[in-house]
Amino acid sequence: GQQVMQIPQYQHVQEGEDFTTYCNSSTTLSNIQWYKQRPGGHPVFLIQLVKSGEVKKQKRLTFQFGEAKKNSSLHITATQTTDVGTYFCAGGSARQLTFGSGTQLTVLP
Amino acid sequence: DAGVIQSPRHEVTEMGQEVTLRCKPISGHDYLFWYRQTMMRGLELLIYFNNNVPIDDSGMPEDRFSAKMPNASFSTLKIQPSEPRDSAVYFCASSLRTSGSYNEQFFGPGTRLTVL
Numbered sequence: 001g002q003q004v005m006q007i008p009q010y011q012h013v014q015e016g017e018d019f020t021t022y023c024n025s026s027t028t029l030s031n032i033q034w035y036k037q038r039p040g041g042h043p044v045f046l047i048q049l050v051k052s053g054e055v056k057k058q059k060r061l062t063f064q065f066g067e068a069k070k071n072s073s074l075h076i077t078a079t080q081t082t083d084v085g086t087y088f089c090a091g092g093s094a095r096q097l098t099f100g101s102g103t104q105l106t107v108l109p
Numbered sequence: 110d111a112g113v114i115q116s117p118r119h120e121v122t123e124m125g126q127e128v129t130l131r132c133k134p135i136s137g138h139d140y141l142f143w144y145r146q147t148m149m150r151g152l153e154l155l156i157y158f159n160n161n162v163p164i165d166d167s168g169m170p171e172d173r174f175s176a177k178m179p180n181a182s183f184s185t186l187k188i189q190p191s192e193p194r195d196s197a198v199y200f201c202a203s204s205l206r207t208s209g210s211y212n213e214q215f216f217g218p219g220t221r222l223t224v225l
Contacts, residue, residue, distance in 0.1 A: 033214075041218075042200055042216040042219050043216045045215070048212070090214075096154070097214065099151075099152045101152075102152065
């Protein structure tokens with residue numbers, strides 16, 4: 001079955017530093033979604049990428065979808081304490097959406 | 110819209126008891142998902158429905174777990190009998206699929222289950 005792996009599992013950064021999480025699928029994806037879960041909260045949708053090589057930006061967040069549609073990354077520039085949480089990628093295929101294990105981001109003030 | 114509604118928000122029960130978790134999806138959404146989240150195993154898909162029909166229940170851990178969706182606005186996840194290892198946060202999510210691709214999933218606030 002489809003597997004989606006995400007690294008790193010944990011990341012501690014100093015406020016103002018950049019942060020990147022990577023997502024890799026064992027199969028070619030039709031799309032990839034990214035979610036953020038704040039501590040004690042529920043996953044909240046951030047964005048969806050569909051096209052090969054697609055890059056989308058949301059303020060300090062940059063999302064990329066690989067050319068082969070098997071990997072993706074989320075990059076946060078100049079992290080803030082409000083960025084704290086767990087970031088999940090979710091790979092979409094014809095049959096289902098498979099969530100990665102998430103990257104837990106801690107931002108130290 | 111109020112979003113996805115789950116009840117109860119917290120449940121503490123004793124081993125062997127039956128537990129029923131409830132979910133009301135967003136009106137008009139045709140997909141409903143049940144997830145379990147633990148520190149050890151992360152976010153696991155248990156089962157999902159399309160137009161009230163169970164499509165994939167391969168994530169249901171064992172026969173003690175069952176899920177139903179009697180209508181488009183209500184679903185239940187039942188654990189009978191419950192065990193301490195079932196302690197987790199259970200999320201319900203709904204989405205609307207268009208153009209053959211999966212759209213964003215809207216998650217409910219979750220039910221935190223503790224089995225003593």
